[in-house]
Amino acid sequence: MKRYRTLLPAIALAASALGTSAAHANLLSNGSFETGGFVNQGNDTMSPPAGSTVITGWTVITDTTAWIGPTNPFGLTASDGSFFLDLSNYQAGAPFAGVRQTIATTPGSTYQLSFDLGGSNFWGRPDALTASAAGTSATFTTPVTGTNNDWYHESMRFVATGASTTVQLQGLAGINYIGLDNISVEFASAAPVPEPGSWAMLAAGLAPLLLMARRRRDR
Secondary structure (H helix, E strand, O other): OHHHHHHHHHHHHHHHHHHHHOOOOOOOOOOOOOOEOOOOOOOOEEOOOOOOOOEOOOEEEOOOOEEEOOOOOOOOOOOOOOOEEEOOOOOOOOOOOEEEEEEEOOOOOEEEEEEEEEEEOOOEOOOEEEEEEOOEEEEEEOOOOOOOOEEEEEEEEEEOOOOEEEEEEEEEEOOOOOEEEEEEEEEEEOOOOOOHHHHHHHHHHHHHHHHHHHHHHHO
16 A cells, blocks of 8 residues: 555656646637638628627627737737637627637646736727636726726636636727737646645545455466
8 A cells, every 4th residue: 555655646646747847838710710711701801799709619609709910000900920809899898709719628627827907098998998807807907097008917817627628708898999819828837736634635535446456367
């Protein structure tokens, strides 16, 4: 039994090391909205309606969003890459759009959701959105002053409750612009490793099973 008591923490340490190596990998696909079936409907912009999956990896929810390219005439540029979203779709006031994507997660592990929220003096301030994942949600709002093309890097942490988690960013407030770009979800930390006493109890519980298996094998 002593051998197994020594082995179990080593297995836990190896699992932790694997989690650390993946800590900076974005678990979301197409976090900067660079790929998909973009069709310029005018002003280098496409307006996918609620339910659309034309943006690779994402589902548009609640209302129509604006998917904007680099040659738009609005004085706005992406924070990462060439494309970005305007959750107001150029329309003053609610309802606003949102986007969601489901990713694979490990229950009990902690993840960090990060994104860039866009604000503009010309298109109206402040604007806000609500981010949510695994029962955790937070509201983020741009400052009331700035320039005509500002991006604010925001983040929140959540603990996964299942093998998959839906990440959602929903427009909440704005005038004619709620910018969204550069979304990522990264592994932050694994579920807590049991204390040494717990490992000893687990090893003690496994010992009879291992002994029975050995006896059966030796018959």
